Amino acid sequence: xxxxxxxxxxxxxxxxxxxxxxxxxxxxxxxxxxxxxxxxxxxxxxxxxxxxxxxxxxxxxxxxxxxxxxxxxxxxxxxxxxxxxxxxxxxxxxxxxxxxxxxxxxxxxxxxxxxxxxxxxxxxxxxxxxxxxxxxxxxxxxxxxxxxxx
Numbered sequence: 001x002x003x004x005x006x007x008x009x010x011x012x013x014x015x016x017x018x019x020x021x022x023x024x025x026x027x028x029x030x031x032x033x034x035x036x037x038x039x040x041x042x043x044x045x046x047x048x049x050x051x052x053x054x055x056x057x058x059x060x061x062x063x064x065x066x067x068x069x070x071x072x073x074x075x076x077x078x079x080x081x082x083x084x085x086x087x088x089x090x091x092x093x094x095x096x097x098x099x100x101x102x103x104x105x106x107x108x109x110x111x112x113x114x115x116x117x118x119x120x121x122x123x124x125x126x127x128x129x130x131x132x133x134x135x136x137x138x139x140x141x142x143x144x145x146x147x148x149x150x
Contacts, residue, residue, distance in 0.1 A: 013056070017037070024036060098133045132144035
């Protein structure tokens with residue numbers, strides 16, 4: 001057993017890195033990736049520098065922590081810049097836009113066709129064909145008001 005520990009060379013670290021990458025594939029979530037990167041780096045360093053197994057473990061711990069912090073920072077910055085802020089609030093895209101009523105608004109309620117979708121609208125009684133502007137969202141309904149043609 002002592003001989004195995006004494007010969008903790010670069011290939012052992014690369015195999016550990018590959019095993020950790022396989023675990024990352026099986027259980028995605030960017031958990032094992034950073035440890036796999038650290039193991040691969042320790043293997044690369046062990047190729048050129050003769051280190052005792054104790055120093056290899058210390059180096060693995062330090063590189064794991066460093067790659068975890070760098071990776072977390074990268075992931076946090078990436079998640080802030082990507083994505084549609086209105087992804088689950090489709091109606092908010094239409095606030096301020098004008099449309100023509102496809103059906104009259106009667107008793108405060110009507111419907112409006114926008115991009116092959118029928119939206120429920122609320123507003124004052126208006127005939128079909130009236131130009132309206134979306135002013136806000138209430139639940140799943142668009143609140144509209146009449147606009148003058150420009």
